[in-house]
Amino acid sequence: MKYRSVFDIIGPVMIGPSSSHTAGAARIGRVARTIFGKQPDAIDITFYGSFAQTYRGHGTDIAIVGGILDFDTFDKRIVDSISLAKELGIAVLFHVSDEEVGHPNTARIKLTDKDGENLEIAGISIGGGKIEIIEINGFPLKLSGNAPTLLVLHEDRYGLIAGVSNILTKYAINIGAMEVARRDKGSEALMVIETDQEVPRSALDEAKKIPYVISVSVVMP
Incomplete structure (x- = not known):
């Protein structure tokens, strides 16, 4: 809707x-x-x-x-x-x-x-x-931009989704929707996560420190 x-x-x-x-x-x-x-x-x-x-x-x-x-x-x-x-x-x-x-x-x-x-x-x-x-x-x-949305560009490696999810859990941020796209196996991938709460700067900074993460940004509604 x-x-x-x-x-x-x-x-x-x-x-x-x-x-x-x-x-x-x-x-x-x-x-x-x-x-x-x-x-x-x-x-x-x-x-x-x-x-x-x-x-x-x-x-x-x-x-x-x-x-x-x-x-x-x-x-x-x-x-x-x-x-x-x-x-x-x-x-x-x-x-x-x-x-x-x-x-x-x-x-x-x-x-x-x-x-x-x-x-x-x-x-x-x-x-x-x-x-x-x-x-x-x-x-x-x-x-859509109707909810706070976290965009994580990263290398396609195991554990990246869990790493970002663990940070959101630490800050009591609930995931409303999520999708991941990649160019090819083992190449660049993009994680798109809509959240129910705003993502604080400290959480973004932590996500940027995860190995193989290239960039992190958030789009606010």
Whole structure:
């Protein structure tokens, strides 16, 4: 069930004309910024489906860049986000694609910094300002952002899931949902864990110290 209350259907407080094309886009961008963990030096965005056809008129372009700048859906700076990004020295590129995708409101974001570190995510806006992240760096997943979500990138080794679970148990954090994807046996894997409670910084720091863990981040609703 995608909607929990009438307020989910009405949509969030926001800048822009459309909860799907504006608020949803801002949230996709903000999740990308949270996972990347810092201001990027380059932003490359591809729009698909309805996003590709209407992104200028509906403010999808300024909304998604605003989200990447860590602006909330109601932040008035969103309307100037592209120029603000350029003032910060961030290169911004937009593309449209006629490729058939599973949802009409789909965007793919690539973030890069000056050291060559990069992140690529794909997200969809499902209405009422709600989103799903469907891919991170090539890993397919389904991340709603409706609950605190722990993302652990790690080498595919035995004991990693138990190690992270033990840390959450130590902090009395209950797991609501969990999925693990890997590229190939023994290669990189991604652990996605939705929790019922917020994950404290100390728990993240402990998870980062587990052998073979590459990175740890948390997405808050």
